[in-house]
Amino acid sequence: MASVFGNKSTVVVPKFTLECGFQLHSVPVAFKTWGMLNTRCNNVMVICHPFTGSADVDEWWERLLGPGRAFDTTRFFIVCMNVLGSPYGTASPLSFDPSTGMRYGPEFPPTTIRDDVRLHKLILDYLGVRSVAVVIGGSMGGMTALEWPLCFPGFVKCLIPMATCAKHSAWCIGWGEAQRQAIYSDSAFEDGYYDSQPTSGLAAARMAGLLTYRSRDSYEERFGRMLSPHPQNNRARAGRGNDRAHPMFTAQSYLLCQGAKFAAKFDANCYIHITHKMDTHDITRDRVPESLGLDEAGALAAVLATLPPNALVLSIDTDGLCLPLEQKTIAEGIPDAELVVISSLTGHDGFLVESEKINAIVVGYLRRQLGEFYEDGAMVI
Amino acid sequence: MASVFGNKSTVVVPKFTLECGFQLHSVPVAFKTWGMLNTRCNNVMVICHPFTGSADVDEWWERLLGPGRAFDTTRFFIVCMNVLGSPYGTASPLSFDPSTGMRYGPEFPPTTIRDDVRLHKLILDYLGVRSVAVVIGGSMGGMTALEWPLCFPGFVKCLIPMATCAKHSAWCIGWGEAQRQAIYSDSAFEDGYYDSQPTSGLAAARMAGLLTYRSRDSYEERFGRMLSPHPQNNRARAGRGNDRAHPMFTAQSYLLCQGAKFAAKFDANCYIHITHKMDTHDITRDRVPESLGLDEAGALAAVLATLPPNALVLSIDTDGLCLPLEQKTIAEGIPDAELVVISSLTGHDGFLVESEKINAIVVGYLRRQLGEFYEDGAMVI
Numbered sequence: 001m002a003s004v005f006g007n008k009s010t011v012v013v014p015k016f017t018l019e020c021g022f023q024l025h026s027v028p029v030a031f032k033t034w035g036m037l038n039t040r041c042n043n044v045m046v047i048c049h050p051f052t053g054s055a056d057v058d059e060w061w062e063r064l065l066g067p068g069r070a071f072d073t074t075r076f077f078i079v080c081m082n083v084l085g086s087p088y089g090t091a092s093p094l095s096f097d098p099s100t101g102m103r104y105g106p107e108f109p110p111t112t113i114r115d116d117v118r119l120h121k122l123i124l125d126y127l128g129v130r131s132v133a134v135v136i137g138g139s140m141g142g143m144t145a146l147e148w149p150l151c152f153p154g155f156v157k158c159l160i161p162m163a164t165c166a167k168h169s170a171w172c173i174g175w176g177e178a179q180r181q182a183i184y185s186d187s188a189f190e191d192g193y194y195d196s197q198p199t200s201g202l203a204a205a206r207m208a209g210l211l212t213y214r215s216r217d218s219y220e221e222r223f224g225r226m227l228s229p230h231p232q233n234n235r236a237r238a239g240r241g242n243d244r245a246h247p248m249f250t251a252q253s254y255l256l257c258q259g260a261k262f263a264a265k266f267d268a269n270c271y272i273h274i275t276h277k278m279d280t281h282d283i284t285r286d287r288v289p290e291s292l293g294l295d296e297a298g299a300l301a302a303v304l305a306t307l308p309p310n311a312l313v314l315s316i317d318t319d320g321l322c323l324p325l326e327q328k329t330i331a332e333g334i335p336d337a338e339l340v341v342i343s344s345l346t347g348h349d350g351f352l353v354e355s356e357k358i359n360a361i362v363v364g365y366l367r368r369q370l371g372e373f374y375e376d377g378a379m380v381i
Numbered sequence: 382m383a384s385v386f387g388n389k390s391t392v393v394v395p396k397f398t399l400e401c402g403f404q405l406h407s408v409p410v411a412f413k414t415w416g417m418l419n420t421r422c423n424n425v426m427v428i429c430h431p432f433t434g435s436a437d438v439d440e441w442w443e444r445l446l447g448p449g450r451a452f453d454t455t456r457f458f459i460v461c462m463n464v465l466g467s468p469y470g471t472a473s474p475l476s477f478d479p480s481t482g483m484r485y486g487p488e489f490p491p492t493t494i495r496d497d498v499r500l501h502k503l504i505l506d507y508l509g510v511r512s513v514a515v516v517i518g519g520s521m522g523g524m525t526a527l528e529w530p531l532c533f534p535g536f537v538k539c540l541i542p543m544a545t546c547a548k549h550s551a552w553c554i555g556w557g558e559a560q561r562q563a564i565y566s567d568s569a570f571e572d573g574y575y576d577s578q579p580t581s582g583l584a585a586a587r588m589a590g591l592l593t594y595r596s597r598d599s600y601e602e603r604f605g606r607m608l609s610p611h612p613q614n615n616r617a618r619a620g621r622g623n624d625r626a627h628p629m630f631t632a633q634s635y636l637l638c639q640g641a642k643f644a645a646k647f648d649a650n651c652y653i654h655i656t657h658k659m660d661t662h663d664i665t666r667d668r669v670p671e672s673l674g675l676d677e678a679g680a681l682a683a684v685l686a687t688l689p690p691n692a693l694v695l696s697i698d699t700d701g702l703c704l705p706l707e708q709k710t711i712a713e714g715i716p717d718a719e720l721v722v723i724s725s726l727t728g729h730d731g732f733l734v735e736s737e738k739i740n741a742i743v744v745g746y747l748r749r750q751l752g753e754f755y756e757d758g759a760m761v762i
Binding site: 020109110167168169170171173174175176177178179181182184185186187198200201203204205207208211216217219220222223224225245246247249250251252254255256259276279280282296320323 | 401490491548549550551552554555556557558559560562563565566567568579581582584585586588589592597598600601603604605606626627628630631632633635636637640657660661663677701704
């Protein structure tokens, strides 16, 4: 029995063939686990991270993690695995191409959400997992969660997609492109063959991204038209010439600060890579034979109907990126799924912010669906 | 009596002092007029253009212009004047600084919506206008419309602000900053002292802007996940390395195309300038003595109460930039104002797109409020 407690590891998969046909060799996969695998090897909770997240759930979803919480470390063997193309440990543009000894950079091959799921399945196999009790994830993590039972039918019992979509919308594709263009514009980007990060373009992309993750009203409540108490701190980033003669609002200085912080820890090629990955997300892709003569809605319904029943689908009512309507479609398509719309001022990022509500909803759901793991002594191995 | 028919002109104002204290000399103001001024010099309709618009209403709001339409050229003397900082004819970063003989570029001084109104008033004076029957404008044009009667009390009879705000929100300030940062990142920007446009950064900024002007659902309906039939046309703009191995969606190629078109006709310093100008917009600024002890909402109500009564305030129900709530606040504050919420899939740009609905609503309103100009023989001069 494999078991890991609160442990971060990297496993190197000898080779892995991507959907695009490219074969990667010596593929590192970073992951982190909490809790212990039971003797039946089935008390497994897979957490799928969002775009700029990592395997470190304790860093970005920490208020859901721990005894008595949604990610209950005393009941589940919790695994979070870093996706392909992310700068946080799994193979990515930052990795060294064994055939050249150089970093892949912009030549890292395109990957899909399905590639992540197939690669991560190898890690679960390595850890001795026989079946997954629940897969949970928000935003891109929700896309990954939806793909798990589709890539491995029968392997996953329960599904909790949050603030996500069955297919990446034109809106999200458009935002990804606008953000990539901000990076391409940076002189330091050098077509992706940079030595140091194109931090200015990456920060600009992040700033637009951050706005889409929040709501208009949450910005208004937090910042309004308040002026920055320390405008000089951000002047260097705020343009030149008479641009400095303009007032500096906290709505600006906050974004400037967040953009710079992000650019110091992420990677531009990884940013570009993952936004493209999300663009490929469409659970109906190559799964519905044309011979069935289904229209788009029909094809989507046909695929959703094959997902494990009784899923818990979570929406944030103010989500302007993955609209509540998209989760409603998911919930209506999955047999006996339950849709819970969380009221939040935050917008899309509500799935990260509304911990108290999400803890209560998820724990209630898991107790109903996975009662066996909530019985006394369930963890006796 | 001054009268101009379908005529584009530029008047040079000898000197003009801005709110920031800077005195501009030899200030060109581009404007266009339609129809004829009546003998009482009061059948005047002032149209205020949005951010990237110009005095050429016939180019960007053409379906509202003409006999029988909202902008009825047989009844009104219609004037549209280009704002300070715009590249379309009025003094801007593209203008030559008489003191140096060089273009102002990034050193063009900051301007406000109030500066535009005060400068434009000089043009109306020059044209012989004694009073304005109606001021109309959407988005930034709506901000200008609101400022007209505040800068010149008693001068404006009717007011039609659309898809706009009484003060620029934190949300809009944030979007402006994110877009400016995309421009600053472009190596060609050279701190604003460029010889040729930083087209890549300007296009990236425009792409983000365009998304905020539309709605998620309008993108979905128009593009969905359709692939571009001619991906090669946009490959050069779509990044390098393996980036080209990714699919090209029409949601991307549309934005790439629009971004490039815009960058070919606008100016980066002008873009930066006008976004800063909008950030200064707050009709309560310096108008409510602290001694009154009013809170923010109280101060806003106090200023709105001084606007001409019976205004027509238009909202687009899907507007994600200037929210319908913001126009509701305006309508509730202006005495006897009427709020009309237009149902549209478009989003913010609905004020430009929903011509048929807007024609009907505005003509009905003008006939009620300004019946004298709709009587037979009203145009006998």
